[in-house]
Amino acid sequence: MNIFQLEVLSTVVERGTFSDAALDLEVSQSAVSRAIAALEAELGVPLLSRGRFGAKLTPVGERVLNHAHKMLDLKEHIDYEVNLEKGLYHSRLRISSFRSAATHLLPASIARFRQQFPSVEVTLSELDPAGVEQSLREGQTDIGLIPLPRSEEFNTIEIARDEYVVLLPKTDSPPPKNLTWEDLSPLSFILFNYAECTSAVKGHWAQCGQSFEVGYVIKEDSTIVSMVAQGLGAAVLPRLAALPIPDGVYVRSLPTRLSRIIGAATLATTPHAPAVKMFLDVLSQKGMFAHQTQA
Amino acid sequence: MNIFQLEVLSTVVERGTFSDAALDLEVSQSAVSRAIAALEAELGVPLLSRGRFGAKLTPVGERVLNHAHKMLDLKEHIDYEVNLEKGLYHSRLRISSFRSAATHLLPASIARFRQQFPSVEVTLSELDPAGVEQSLREGQTDIGLIPLPRSEEFNTIEIARDEYVVLLPKTDSPPPKNLTWEDLSPLSFILFNYAECTSAVKGHWAQCGQSFEVGYVIKEDSTIVSMVAQGLGAAVLPRLAALPIPDGVYVRSLPTRLSRIIGAATLATTPHAPAVKMFLDVLSQKGMFAHQTQA
DNA sequence: GGATATCTATGCGGAAAGCGAATAGAAGTT
């Protein structure tokens, strides 16, 4: 049994006669006749009844065709996999990302992607969000990880949500589990001057009708964590940026939660290469990269 | 692409080497090598990486094999259908049934069965339940429809439940929708002397602590229905036996419901021929005869 | 380093399968 025979059977049933099926398949009528005869000989049952009226399925032919259709569908899936592989072969994928997403989100995703497509060359550039946008615009980057929302020149999908947390230095008594604005009001804050975090925090405070004292505005997340550990102030920054958090620092949620949305962006006007599409599937856990759930 | 190539691919992966796969498949090692090479040439991608260590799937090979396994499963389904057809061809199915099941239940089932297996010769004998049992014992019947329960010499499956109803003649005022034992106590009843109905009804009355007057005991269900229509009494009999019920007769449920179970029986000691198995599936709406539900 | 073992790939010759063109046979239509 081969795929051609199943295609012949399917087309004969669809067209009604061997002659019309032959035209459709671009082979001779005798090739169609012999393909069907060979299949019937192999299986040992008549699949079609035929005569001057053309050809119609027998009852067992109907049941066989049901399965045959599924096999033809699977052949299309195989062709898809194969064409995907051919499209990806020796292609490349250029990713840009701001630092904490580059450090904490991308490595696992890239590993997973390359497990399936080892021939794709992946590059990862660490840029601030404005740099990521620029690199997308200049065609230097295929996929950029940036905070959302973004302008309409980009197509975006949400990848993760990253909560802003309060880092507090170790003191004689630990801070309460749930902070209030009153707990925070006497504190001096170190803000994270990167990836629009400072403006997000200030906007959030304003929106909550609160005010706070800014002690420092620092670009390096690791420096901020160290300063908190040394008792120089409290900090507010995204959890991913704070990682890894040393023992000498408490982590608490804000009284009113704030999160940033991390998205994957592509340039809206650029058609996606197969590698880009596949990696977007990894990031959003779709298609073959859907999360395995217990059956 | 053909089934043999998919079997080769599957076996190579399972066995680890072309040489071991060749032994398994009872072909030469070079036949295995060329089958794989032909498949890779047709698809245009390498499915296996191989050398002195044997053969391992490439990533695209894994994805292709996933679909290939499903195709091999479908081939087994096709083989099953085909073997089933061969087993059934020119076989026969002998059914015996008591009258109302023969009249009302079997025709649709037999039609459905023969639509799929037109080559099976079906015979239907109408016998009372004792006659059905005897015919099964004597090997003259493959499947018998009889009321349940039955002795352990038979394997049985429940096919339907058939409610005993009260038939009442048309009078100046219609009977209440829900009859009470008081409503029934002044009536004279015509009982159905067939398929253990009389004993079932008497047993039910006794179990409910009631008594009733028996006017007639009649064997013909159509005669009973006519007598009720003529005002000669009320009747208690299974609904299927009463069909078709003319306009001049009211139908009501008993105050305490009574149903008979109609079952399909086969002789416990006899292995089932394929036609018997398939028809039991029709009756119990299993396998390929499962009820279609909206998706 | 050389010999050996074990794996896959390929050449050779023969058998089997598949192709299109042509035609035979059957059945429906005119």
Added chain:
DNA sequence: AACTTCTATTCGCTTTCCGCATAGATATCC
């Protein structure tokens, strides 16, 4: 009866597939 339209089969050729034998590569053993 003649014609049309369908499938099945023959013919001659081409392609594919087979086992046997062997080439080539690589790991193991001495």
